[in-house]
Amino acid sequence: MSGHLETPALRLHRLRRHAPQPRATALTIGNFDGVHRGHQALIAAMDGPVRSVLTFEPLPREYFHREQAPARLSSLHEKASALSQTGVDEIYVARFDGALASLSAEDFVREILHRRLGAQSVHVGHDFRFGAGRRGDFDLLTRMGRQLGFRVQEQPPFCLDGERVSSTGIRQFLHAGKMDAAARWLGRPYAICGRVVGGDRIGRELGFPTANIDLARRPPPLRGIFAGVLHTPRQSWPAAISIGLRPTVGGKRLLLEAHCLDVTVDLYGQRVEVQLLHKWRDEAHYAQLDELIAAIGQDVAKTRQYFLDHPDALGHPWITRTA
Template identity: 60%
Template sequence: MLQSLRQSDLATAVLTFEPLPREFFQASRAAPRLSSLREKIDALRHYDVDQIYCLPFDQALARLSAEDFITRILVKRLQCRFLVVGHDFRFGAARRGDLEMLQHFGRQYGFTVHEHPPFSLDGQRVSSTGIRAALLAGNLDQARYWLGRPYTLCGKIVHGDHLGRELGFPTANIPLNRRPVPVKGIFAGRLHSPQGSWIAAISIGLRPTVGGKQMVLEAHCLDADSPDLYGQRVQVELHQQLRHEEKYPDLDALKAAIARDIINTRRFFAEHP
């Protein structure tokens, strides 16, 4: 579709919202995102989208009628000529806007509307709900197949309490307290940074053995001489869930478990280079 649009000399653009409408209306019930806004933008840049528009979803936008959304946003601001929407797309105050309304206004203002059908693989509909369910079940292979890539988390490395270093397993730490994620446990994965890439044993959770209260991602890079990653944005790919997060009776038991995780991480990547 992008290729055909470029052949027509139309600039390609993606319109998104921050926060997502469901997060705005039902923050406590909103499902964890598969990707943050920044991750979404990075992915779109990979596909050479010409422009990305992110509208702040606030009370004013929530009250905007479907008709005004079309005329103010799509027509005047974006100068839309060809619009692609998902199956059963609704928009505007009280979700009054639909495909039929878009087509009606399209005839009036000179833009064409295309409804993209549900996407399926092997006869199975691919959806964010299904991908989240696969991740929660630890089925990273299924999630990877549907996503077309390993499930990835991105973030900036911060200083932790240095407990990992004291135990002999220094970690790169990404706080997740502001972002609910659909995964939890211990994983074999890869960490990519501007300095390089490493296989890593990765923990995502609350750190119950040491009384942790906030979600954090900790990655112990293997075969690396403690790379200094503080302040850098990194990408962490999850390839295999090794086990669930557990609370151990003491630090010695935790240290032994981490050592086993490292062995299992090496084994996984030896079998899946």
């Protein structure tokens, strides 16, 4: 399992303006959306007995361009869980609001990195920008680090097969249904976590009961029908998974539905992780329920065959915990 269901073995702090904060030793800063292999490489290069991450909620692009912001790869909970697997000791979450957006690059370094977090070393990606108007860069950070007594290290781009790994590229893979490529860049299968909610039991009436996660507040970067795995903290099941609006039955909200193969389990109220391994098709509208039932039956049969052809898929021994 990838560990998204368990309480992260680290301390997560809200970075409040006047509250005292624990002191950071080695610090890195960013959105860390998806905690992909580039992020993992950056964290692995950090030195010091305590490795800390400063991230933001909401993400800056969500603050400035809420309607145009791309779908997130990971929620804050998923991000914290993924970071815990990289060896990070502490996460600081700063609320990105008007005050933080208007903070100059110099004040960001002095007030947040130095005075409040006490960074002894700061590790950033090659394209790191910060402060009002994104005017701060590596050169400014390095100069101020010399003045304030901390070291600055720049991490070069992390590339696979000649391409720079990025959250944007992973979204493109997911949108195109290239699940293996997305998993390679993430270092693990793409997954969605959430709490199982009550449904309208249409799946049960059609002969395919499902565990449902409401995605209305967090639209993911992909839709369609998939083979995947549903994880609880104690058990895992192969599953046929749908992400969409269910147009044939008049669905109005975005829903993830996971039909566990050959077993009926009551997961209502539990937090689960759903890993998406292979995309079969896009969601479709059917004129008759019989057509929908037949299509679901084919999806379930293909999913069952997928796991027969990939006997290691439930365990995913190829997951990389760090880059």
